Amino acid sequence: xxxxxxxxxxxxxxxxxxxxxxxxxxxxxxxxxxxxxxxxxxxxxxxxxxxxxxxxxxxxxxxxxxxxxxxxxxxxxxxxxxxxxxxxxxxxxxxxxxxxxxxxxxxxxxxxxxxxxxxxxxxxxxxxxxxxxxxxxxxxxxxxxxxxxxxxxxxxxxxxxxxxxxxxxxxxxxxxxxxxxxxxxxxxxxxxxxxxxxxxxxxxxxxxxxxxxxxxxxxxxxxxxxxxxxxxxxxxxxxxxxxxxxxxxxxxxxxxxxxxxxxxxxxxxxxxxxxxxxxxxxxxxxxxxxxxxxxxxxxxxxxxxxxxxxxxxxxxxxxxxxxxxxxxxxxxxxxxxxxxxxxxxxxxxxxxxx
Numbered sequence: 001x002x003x004x005x006x007x008x009x010x011x012x013x014x015x016x017x018x019x020x021x022x023x024x025x026x027x028x029x030x031x032x033x034x035x036x037x038x039x040x041x042x043x044x045x046x047x048x049x050x051x052x053x054x055x056x057x058x059x060x061x062x063x064x065x066x067x068x069x070x071x072x073x074x075x076x077x078x079x080x081x082x083x084x085x086x087x088x089x090x091x092x093x094x095x096x097x098x099x100x101x102x103x104x105x106x107x108x109x110x111x112x113x114x115x116x117x118x119x120x121x122x123x124x125x126x127x128x129x130x131x132x133x134x135x136x137x138x139x140x141x142x143x144x145x146x147x148x149x150x151x152x153x154x155x156x157x158x159x160x161x162x163x164x165x166x167x168x169x170x171x172x173x174x175x176x177x178x179x180x181x182x183x184x185x186x187x188x189x190x191x192x193x194x195x196x197x198x199x200x201x202x203x204x205x206x207x208x209x210x211x212x213x214x215x216x217x218x219x220x221x222x223x224x225x226x227x228x229x230x231x232x233x234x235x236x237x238x239x240x241x242x243x244x245x246x247x248x249x250x251x252x253x254x255x256x257x258x259x260x261x262x263x264x265x266x267x268x269x270x271x272x273x274x275x276x277x278x279x280x281x282x283x284x285x286x287x288x289x290x291x292x293x294x295x296x297x298x299x300x301x302x303x304x305x306x307x308x309x310x311x312x313x314x315x316x317x318x319x320x321x322x323x324x325x326x327x328x329x330x331x332x333x334x335x336x337x338x339x340x341x342x343x344x345x346x347x348x349x350x351x352x353x354x
Contacts, residue, residue, distance in 0.1 A: 001166065002159035004180045006250040012176075015258035019175055022265035023212070043219045047204075048086045050225035055196055057082050081118050089114045089201050097208035102165040105157060108185070111201050116194040128153045129192045144232075145239060147189035156188045156245065174210035178203045179257035180250060186235060187245050200224075218264040230256065289335055294320060295328050299351070302338060307348040 049064040059080070063073045067083045092114050096107060113126035128150070135145035148156060160181075163169050169177060185199035200221060207213050224231045234256035241248045291299065294317060301316045302308045308316075313325055329349060332338045339352040 002156075002163040002184075002246060003168075004163070004184065004250050005246075005248065006176075006180075006254050009251055009255060011255045012251070012258050015255075015262040016173055016175060018262035019212075019258070019265055022262070022269040025269045026265070044087075044090055046219040046222045047090065048083055050219060050221035051086055051197055051200060052079075052082045054221065054225040054228055054231070055082075059083060078119060085115055085117050085119065086197065086201075088117070089197070093201060093205050093208060096205055097213070099209075103161060103206075105161055107205070108157070108190075108198065108202055111205070112191050112194055112198045115197045115201065116191075120193050124192050128157070128190050131192065133189060133192065135189075144236070147187065148245065153188060153190045157190055160184050160188070174206065174212050175258055175261055176254060177210070178206040178212070178261075179254045181206055182257060183235065183238065183250055183253045184245070187239065187248075218268050220260055220264060223260045223264055289337065291332075292328065294324070295332055298325070298328060299332065299337065302349050303351055307341070307350045309346065309348050313349070 045061070045065055045068060048068065049059070049061045052059070052064075057079045059067065059073070059075055063075060064083050066073050067080055068087055073080060089111060092111065096110075109126035116125050130150050132150060133147055134143050135147075136143055164177070164181065172180070182199055182203040185202060186195060189195045191198065204213075204220070234253050237252040238248050238250055297316055298308075298313055301313065305312070310322070310325075313329070314320075314322055317325055329338070333340060336352055338349050341348050341350055
């Protein structure tokens with residue numbers, strides 16, 4: 001059975017620690033933005049844009065948004081279709097994410113079918129390749145990656161899934177499991193086309209099913225696409241070791257992969273950290289409370305200063321009427337997030353920690 005080789009280096013440990021710290025803050029923050037759905041929507045758009053852009057898609061982020069909103073865009077039909085397909089893949093991952101049980105080859109094939117719909121002939125979609133493939137440097141034509149012969153693909157994939165579903169693999173941290181899956185599927189290159197997108201989507205499926213989708217606020221694809229040289233070099237450092245995938249040490253790739261996840265989640269953590277205030281609030285409410293953007297700014301100020309009067313709060317939102325600020329404060333009072341001390345004009349608002 002396939003048994004990936006790697007060492008839990010100090011760098012990997014540090015990144016996993018950062019991931020866990022971010023996850024803790026994000027999932028236990030008592031207050032979250034009411035535009036949480038907007039965070040998720042933005043992350044999905046970025047995932048689709050960067051996930052296709054890294055593969056050579058020429059659509060801009062604005063054009064990608066328009067395609068996803070059903071607006072007309074003048075561009076290559078293939079580029080438009082790739083974006084539509086990746087949106088359908090995201091929906092498919094949501095459906096697969098709630099299923100119980102292990103992982104199987106059919107999941108991988110289903111993801112691939114959606115990824116390459118109308119891009120390659122139907123008879124090749126969701127079907128392992130029956131030809132040899134090589135990846136060449138675009139400018140020089142030099143071969144930079146040569147996957148295993150096609151006859152080995154079914155056996156390599158079966159071995160990989162046997163490991164992924166094994167008790168040994170279940171003991172491995174989900175972020176490492178996702179990173180191993182990402183590398184292994186790219187290295188095997190089981191399909192004639194769409195391998196990168198399929199591997200990244202399957203990686204996301206692992207994170208969703210194992211509790212590390214972190215509210216779907218982040219996009220790994222964005223990091224990969226922002227520095228594709230680092231992404232491909234991380235693969236190459238492992239690929240160069242041996243022609244036999246099973247003999248390669250995945251440590252360099254996992255150091256890169258875990259760092260990407262850690263950096264992305266740290267960005268999300270910072271978005272909600274200011275609203276954390278006191279985790280006892282979550283216990284008090286029994287759930288996370290959604291705030292409007294105005295309320296977020298008011299409560300951040302009250303939390304930072306310890307207390308605030310009406311005169312100070314009007315300066316926090318200078319373009320907003322006093323009546324609107326009072327309504328926002330009343331809502332926060334009603335929810336038990338803040339409390340009012342004093343009853344005259346000298347009264348102050350404080351965080352209701354108890």
